[in-house]
Amino acid sequence: MPDQPIQQVIQGNASDSFQACMSQIGGAIAFTTYQANKLMLVGWNGQQMTLLMRHFLKPMGLGVSKDGLALATQETVWLFANAPHLAHTYLEDQPGAYDRLYLPRTVYLTGDLNTHDLSFAQEELWLVNTRFSCLSTLSHTFNFIPRWQPSFISQLAPEDRCHLNGLAIVKGQPKYVTALGESDTVGGWRANKATGGILIDVERNEILLRGLSMPHSPVWYQDYLWFLNSGTGELWRVEPESLEYHLVCTLPGFLRGLAFAGNYALIGLCQIRERHIFGDLPIQRKFEQLKCGVAIVDLQTGQTTGLLEFTTGCREIYAVQFLPEVLCPNLLNPEHPSVKQAFTAPGIDYWLRSSTEIKDSST
DSSP, X not given: OOOOOOOOOOEEEXXXXXXXXXXXXXXXXXXXXXXXXXXEEEEEOSSSEEEEEEEOSSOOOEXXXXXXXXXXXXXXXXXXXXXXXXXXXXXXXXTTSOSEEEEEEEEEEOOSOOEEEEEEETTEEEEEETTTTEEEEXXXXXXXXXXXXXXXXXXXXXXXXXXXXXXXXXXXXXXXXEESOOOOSTTGGGGGTTTOEEEEETTTTEEEEEEESSEEEEEEETTEEEEEEGGGTXXXXXXXXXXXXXXXXXXXXXXXXXXXXXXXXXXXXXXXXXXXXXOSOHHHHHOSSOOEEEEEEETTTOXXXXXXXXXXXXXXXXXXXXXXXXXXXXEOOTTOGGGGGEEEETTEEEEOOTTTOOOOOXX
């Protein structure tokens, strides 16, 4: 058998200003790293920052609804539901340590679609189906249901023709997507990856911007479109009518993952670990050394007000989401032993534990 890769211990540090921001922004941060196979939750317990890691195979897209989360992994999409009463009693000796507990409830076996962004639109979950160059939704019968494709994609085939990756929802409908190239051939986007990126209006199926550098993570916020011009390490704010853009900030990383909390942007930074896909990008000429982590950026000044930086074991971030009004979240992956002890139903929340379990007295 071939040797299995050794999982490196994940280590890092949060700046004092990052921890101060966590105490003030009124929510928690969730983000994924497919390179380290982790979903991470950052919270504030009233005294200090908390960081929880859960193992998943290649976690990427992360969607947030009012009472749940959706997570894309290598061959599945998981749906999690919050069980607030069980969160309070998760730790028997520390009641109230968590104010959210996300439990796995549904799994869709999609196959390896190379799913990137996930977004809820009017409670329907949309997938950026990168392998088939389209937007999709889930199905109980099929691997996916194609719902939209760029006008230049002539056929839906598992060929990653344009590297469709990002999706922004506006007024409850898919509105903007990002892709790394205007290509209709197998992996054709790779030939001009540094300057071939595009922004597309989904409703009109029209390319709005060309010449972007590996754009990711479009988000509609405060009546503007925001996205990461990842290959240059830049956060852009775009005026939707004129398409004029404002450069908000430049960070020392290949950027992926964007969310907002009040007047702050939460941005994921990646190192570039190989050259075949990410080589020869402008960001590599701007900074001698790139960072991996999550930055908090002031939208008014463009200044970084805090940084959670990973120094070993984690080199890439994909999705970043803000969980409003959440202090200290917990999430159980399907393998966690506590999943089998948690029971919820309308009006019922129950832990099946030795302290509460009725013993079987049958002979």
